[in-house]
Amino acid sequence: MTYSIVCLNCGNEKLSRYRTTKFCSDQCRGKYNKKNRGHKQKCKQCNTTFYNYKERTFCSYECNVKFLRDNPTPIQVYKPRPKRIKSCINCNKEYDTHQDRSKYCSYKCKYEYKVKKKPISNIKCKECGKWFSTTNKLKVFCSEKCGDKNYYRRKEMLRRERIVSNGKVHWDIAIERLLRRERHSCYLCGETVNTKTDHNDDYYPSIEHVVPVAKGGTHTWDNVKLAHRRCNYLKSDEG
Template sequence: MTADNSALLSFVSKDKTNSYEQPEWKVPKPCVICGELFLPYQKRSVVCSQDCRLVHVANNNRARWQPKDHPETNCIICNTTFKPRQKNGKYCSTSCSNKRLRTVVVDCLACKRVVRRNAHGSRDAKQYCSKQCAVDHKVAINEEIRALRRIAENNKPKAVVNTCVLNEIRAIKRIARAARVSKSCKHCGEIVYSKYLLLHPNCRKEYEKTIRLAYRQKYKHTEVYKANKKAWRNKRKALERGAKVAENVNPDFILERDKYRCYICGIKTPKKLRGTFEDNAPEVDHIIPLSKGGLHVESNLRCACRKCNGLKSDRVYQLI
């Protein structure tokens, strides 16, 4: 059983339709063809029926194609006076139009031949025998014009200029050209008249020295420099103590490798106690002492606490 949807439907009552206001143009008016009154369907309606509409359209077309009032003229073929339909009409009828000359005798301006050509051809049909002659003749005319222009340009009176002024102008241009490619020296600040140089030859050594010193000052504050300095210091001390072989080994690397644990007693050696006098302060020890022929290399270095390192002294760990 379907639901009752009648309440959803809305119908227009008769009272509403009767109260609808008609537009101003919805009033009876006479037909332009038969003259009878009719109620227009659209605002632009002017006829009452289809028959009247066909008659109205035919009248408009006939009025559109009626000949305009042009002045009378004589036909160029039969010399008859007629009233043309077009503004520049020349022929009184189609038969006279068919009798017109379709070719003309042309005296070619290029090759001087007399030929007969179509009168309704290209623009050069009444001057040249062919299109190639027209192109060649126009090219020759343009070349003569250019030659005459060159002759006129060369024959112009030249202005008299002092040679000293010309030399000064050339010198100014040369200086301006050099100034466009010149740069200031990085060391002394004076102009370098060169496209590729940034320094004077005399300033190069001093500039490199200052740059090198500035780089060193900046490099000394880096962690890499500090680590390398520790390695160089330990290497120098090992060589002073009689080591035959010494490498640049950073002591912090040895302590981090052994995780800050003594290889003799196994206790933890905190990093914050590095450089103190505590018993568990971390130190770097040679397994084979340098006095016994040991080497200052990574494989011979271990992390040891300060107490064990002092007790071990210059003995081998396995012999303690």
């Protein structure tokens, strides 16, 4: 769509795609602005006439500040929705709310209602063999304890399979025998191990493989040493 406009400088007519076009060319715009020092405008505060190339409401910054000071913008007061009395679809308890789509009196009722709608399945625990009820069909264990027990048991089975696949195995290796052979000394840091602390303590003794099992090391007396749990962990599988 095109519009017929009249140039403010030369008075010639021109077709333009925009309704707000005022000049036929950039030269006419420059000549008009040079002649008229911009467009003739009127200040909203002091009512004086001024010229500017852009459309302005005030002739100066001071007039703008003075107008805002004399005519402060009213603060919009927030008006909350009126409260409505509703009945919870889970416990049938009446409660007040501002929300139109509210259905529950609390998050607890919302959770209970959604759980009730889910079908309950009876599943046999993969670890202890007990039957338990749940709404999650993908659940395999009845508790976190059974889940951890199954995880560590499978981890130990995989470790033993790798030990057997690496070659000869001395199944008589034990912490007590290593303590006597190494004289309670960690071979990585040289400090004494502490057997009186908890099994999960950093300085409790552990069996350390000189050549890691992950890199083909064997579980034999010539490849095992005594080390702190912390030192063993920091060394990891670096042979």
